[in-house]
Amino acid sequence: MLLAGLLKMMGRSEEELGALLAAIMPELSGVVRMVRKQVNHIGGWHAEVNLPHQHEHRTLADITALIAACGMTDAAKRLATETFTLLARAEGAVHEKKPEDIHFHEVGALDSILDICLCCELFARLAPSRFVASPLPMADGFVACAHGIIPVPAPAVLELLEGIPVRPFQGEGETVTPTAIALLRSLGAEFGPWPTMRVDRRALVYGTKVFTNAPNGAIFAYGPAYCS
Numbered sequence: 001m002l003l004a005g006l007l008k009m010m011g012r013s014e015e016e017l018g019a020l021l022a023a024i025m026p027e028l029s030g031v032v033r034m035v036r037k038q039v040n041h042i043g044g045w046h047a048e049v050n051l052p053h054q055h056e057h058r059t060l061a062d063i064t065a066l067i068a069a070c071g072m073t074d075a076a077k078r079l080a081t082e083t084f085t086l087l088a089r090a091e092g093a094v095h096e097k098k099p100e101d102i103h104f105h106e107v108g109a110l111d112s113i114l115d116i117c118l119c120c121e122l123f124a125r126l127a128p129s130r131f132v133a134s135p136l137p138m139a140d141g142f143v144a145c146a147h148g149i150i151p152v153p154a155p156a157v158l159e160l161l162e163g164i165p166v167r168p169f170q171g172e173g174e175t176v177t178p179t180a181i182a183l184l185r186s187l188g189a190e191f192g193p194w195p196t197m198r199v200d201r202r203a204l205v206y207g208t209k210v211f212t213n214a215p216n217g218a219i220f221a222y223g224p225a226y227c228s
Contacts, residue, residue: 001207002183003115004047005220006122007034008203023071024117027052031114037206039215044204051110057103060088063113072121079120083186087178090159112179123187128222133189136176137169157181165191171211198226 007017014033022029028051037046058066063084067077088099095102104112123131141152153161156178164184169175200223207216 001047001205001216001218002180003032003119003122004034004045004205005203005218006119006126007032007047008045008205009201009220009222010122010126011201012122020118020121021114024121025066025070025110025113028110028114032118039206039210039217042204042215044206044217046206046208049111049114051114059103060084060100063104066113067117070117072117073124075124076117076121079124079186080117083116083120083179083182086160086182086185087156090156090178090182093159094155115179116183119183120186126222129225130195131187131189132195133184133191134193135165135167135191136181136184138166139169139171139173139175141172141174143174154178160185170213171216173209173211194221196226197221198223200224 012020017032018029021032031049031051033048035046035048037044064081067080067084070077072080085099087104088102091097091102091104092099138153142149143152143154144150145154152174153176154174157176160178160181164181199221202219202221205218205220209216
C-alpha cells in the first residue's frame, strides 16, 4: 500500500516507473503496474506486482552491496540501507544473532527489495517536509513464514514498535509487516491525526490481503501546509 500510495502521489507514467525499477535491478523492469481495484464496491488503486520466481537468501552485506551498485539516487540509497539495517537489527534481536549474521528469507527476496528500494526512491524524489501517518492498526492472529507459524504482530514487528502509536483493528491476521514498519521508521514518519494542509493530490489504495471485517486500504494525501 505504501508503494501504491507513493506512486499515485508521484504520478509517474509506466515508462518512468519501468526506468526506476530497471535502475534498481534489471530483472525488476516492467514488474509493477497500477490497476483499479474495488473493495466493498468502492474503487481505489492497487500496485500489481508480477515477479520472476527466485529462491535466494541474502545477508545485510549482500543487500547493501546491491543498493550501493544500483542506479538509485544517493538519498534513496541511504534510506534503503537504513531500512534494511533496521530489519537486520530487529531480526538479530529476535534470533539472538548479530545483524550481519542474519540471512534474510522473505525480506531478502525480490519483492521486499522492490518494495523497499522503490519506496525509498519515490519518497526521496517526492521529498516531503513532513510525513504523517495515523496510529498503526494491530490485529490478533498468526501468519506463516519461513520459520513456521508465528503470532502477529510478528516478532520483528514487535522489535520495531517501541514508541509507535497503535490502534485496534477489527480483522484478524497480519496488518503491519516488518518491511512496512521499518520503512515508516526510516522515512521519518510522524504518527497522529491529519495535519493542517491543502490537499493537492489524493488517492485511496488497497493491499492484496482480504480481511473479513475491514477493508485493507489506506488514504494518501499530498500538499503544502495550510495557513488561513
